Amino acid sequence: MSDTASAESKKLPEFALSDLSGKTYSFPSGRPALLCFVKEDCPTCGIAMPLVEAFHRAFSGGVDVLAVGQDAEGNRILAQRHSLTCPMLDDSALSVSFKYGFDSVPTVILADGGGNRLLEFSGFVRDDWKDLSARLAAMSDRPAPDIDWPSLPEWRAGCGSKAVEPGVAERLEAEARGDRMQARRIELGDNEDVFEFMFERGLTDGLPVVPPTPERVAWMLTGTRRDPRDIVATVPPNLAPLTVEKVAVNAVMAGCRPEYLPVVIAALDAVCTDTFNIHGVMATTWGATPVIIVNGPIRKRLGMNMGIMALGYGSRPNATIGRAVKLVLRNVGGSRPGDIERSALGAIGKFTTCFAEWEERSPWEPLHVERGFKKDESVVTVFGLEAGSRQIADQTSRTARALVGSLGLGLEACWHPKQHGAGEVLLVISPEHADTIARDEWSKSQVRNRIQEVTARPLRDLLPDEDSGEGTSPRILGIKEPTPEQLAQQVPKFRSPENINIIVAGGEGGKFSAIFAGWVSGPMGSSSVSRRIEEMP
């Protein structure tokens, strides 16, 4: 038994519940009240019920005595079994039980007329109930009922409250947040198929989506501490304000779990910056997409794939986080194929491109640490790159120099082999390749410089000619009419070594690495952006 001390913890949540006849009871009512939370399948509640009924008969002139039942059918059974005259209030929705926060039933709460808690106990301790009887007698100025106390057990443990059953607590938490949801609700016709409805309204990426019911969206919102009404970003091309709630709706559709939501939010925050320029990434006739890389502790907490098939399929967080970002860009931002999204060919990576770096398998600092974050921070980095990776095979190089040379020659194919002066790319080095490079203790910087060396060609060889009409325009080097000396000038593939982003991921067997080619890179196009991910307990 506990008499609560602080004034703050004394104030009990208000409620209005109906009894079995439909009559509504409000708490507080102005009169002192005894609340007894019970459920039918709890034997200890069965011991308590006759006492609650006796208290009601004895004290209801001065104190409201109310049973509060946790399941609709059970409430009726309890009322019959104990021939109750005491009101049996229906909390089968468990919203009051959840707000009151107790773990077991029966839980008895005595409150004054203003709704302040005077006393609370759970389970059955005979002396507690006996003292309660005396206290109610004093409060109501009426004699205590005649109860055969010695016939009752001294002590019986209570049973678990229905509000803390697995799955229920999460639903109730979700509903509590639901009050702050503002997005429009769409009611479907009686015979409408929700999956077909979402296809017909153009709300999907061509694959079925999980219907975003209010319950699922509320559940998704448990993944963040942010208010559903918070604005995450303004999404081009519609320049539409993006609320946390709208992210959650699309995350449900994509198949995310709530714990993925902070990654989706951080990725969208990054994507919708002027630096990243998602308008251009989506609108280009080239096939670009946000390539999303996750670093830090959250990778493991979400079970993200960074090993076998990291760039492929089969991992729920990898697949659905990237898909959620794309669905937001479509549904909130207005990027739809053939509309603003105008890639001539597209690529399968436009559905979703998201994976994690295998930091533990890398000989180098992980991507987010290179970019100024702490190792134990969770970070998402978005790149505006080609919507699909290609692989570079090298099964025979045994030195860093030879292997990196191969990777460089593979990278030269980005855009077009003769187009040099390129911007950002992403090189995903597999563990076996990383081991070969690590044996010679090469730094990332050595890798980048070597790639620049092996790809450097005289400008003369890069000019468009009869064998290949595409090439490197001297203009991008600031040259109008190249002199013979300028034609002999060596031009590396990338504008700067820093344009070559390097991470480690993939299965431990297989001497293959992968590249994501770029799009227009830098201030005139898109530059990569990193954002810290909100940490949830």
Place this chain on the structure above:
Amino acid sequence: MKQVIVDPTDERVPIRRSLASRSGSITGRVALLDIAKPRGDVLMNRLAQRLSERLPAVEIRRYRKPTFTKPAPEELRRRIAEESDFVIEALAD
């Protein structure tokens, strides 16, 4: 039971704008907006030349986006609206 879903879109209804009335003649100021794709200037120069030949009274003003990858900056759009009666936006590649 009625099925209810939460709207995943931005919930905005596009503003419907009607076309401006056609006067049948081009007079005043015409903006030529180059979106800055390679060789867009070649096309625009040719357009400007042909327009001047056919419509000598028309004043042609030239504009260029800083980059084709991004929407025209607000300031540029405002300037074009203030300074022109017609806009021709074009690209080449």
